[in-house]
Amino acid sequence: AQSVTQPDIHITVSEGASLELRCNYSYGATPYLFWYVQSPGQGLQLLLKYFSGDTLVQGIKGFEAEFKRSQSSFNLRKPSVHWSDAAEYFCAVGFTSGTYKYIFGTGTRLKVLA
Amino acid sequence: DAMVIQNPRYQVTQFGKPVTLSCSQTLNHNVMYWYQQKSSQAPKLLFHYYDKDFNNEADTPDNFQSRRPNTSFCFLDIRSPGLGDAAMYLCATSRDQGRAFFGQGTRLTVV
Numbered sequence: 246a247q248s249v250t251q252p253d254i255h256i257t258v259s260e261g262a263s264l265e266l267r268c269n270y271s272y273g274a275t276p277y278l279f280w281y282v283q284s285p286g287q288g289l290q291l292l293l294k295y296f297s298g299d300t301l302v303q304g305i306k307g308f309e310a311e312f313k314r315s316q317s318s319f320n321l322r323k324p325s326v327h328w329s330d331a332a333e334y335f336c337a338v339g340f341t342s343g344t345y346k347y348i349f350g351t352g353t354r355l356k357v358l359a
Numbered sequence: 360d361a362m363v364i365q366n367p368r369y370q371v372t373q374f375g376k377p378v379t380l381s382c383s384q385t386l387n388h389n390v391m392y393w394y395q396q397k398s399s400q401a402p403k404l405l406f407h408y409y410d411k412d413f414n415n416e417a418d419t420p421d422n423f424q425s426r427r428p429n430t431s432f433c434f435l436d437i438r439s440p441g442l443g444d445a446a447m448y449l450c451a452t453s454r455d456q457g458r459a460f461f462g463q464g465t466r467l468t469v470v
Binding site for chain 1: 450
């Protein structure tokens with residue numbers, strides 16, 4: 246069955262430090278890949294997406310992600326974290342299984358230390 | 360300008376009393392999704408409409424149903440809410456296999 250795994254439930258980094266959030270998926274082909282951010286009580290905001298082409302994609306707020314087919318991964322990175330980046334981050338995949346579906350990983354909660 | 364609008368933002372309902380959540384979109388997208396998100400968990404897909412075709416997830420309880428009277432509107436009906444149904448309900452839309460646009464969600468409280 247198709248699945249999305251985010252191995253890190255919580256991550257704590259210091260402001261200004263670099264960040265990498267991991268995402269792995271299970272699907273027979275290359276799905277569409279997304280990263281979303283969610284602040285408490287808010288909806289989901291798209292950070293970036295990958296459909297095809299260049300495997301390094303740039304997103305909003307200084308985030309980037311790299312698709313690695315051999316590892317079935319789509320890790321999110323940011324070179325220097327700001328306190329305002331503290332939030333929940335969800336990796337999502339879109340794939341076709343009879344019809345098109347969109348499922349989420351379990352999320353990674355990011356805490357930023359001043 | 361809001362493109363996916365969910366009403367109401369907050370809904371309190373009584374245990375066992377039917378409740379309907381609504382979602383409207385101005386994007387003219389053909390796909391509409393409903394997700395349930397409980398505290399500190401990932402959004403869980405309940406069902407979605409691909410055009411007029413309804414697609415129910417295998418593990419979605421029968422207590423949850425949906426209607427899509429036209430392209431712009433989609434409703435989530437909970438026939439007999441239980442305490443375990445308290446959650447944030449997220450509506451999303453997409454055009455075919457494109458990115459999904461999410462509404463702000465409706466937080467449902469069951470008392």
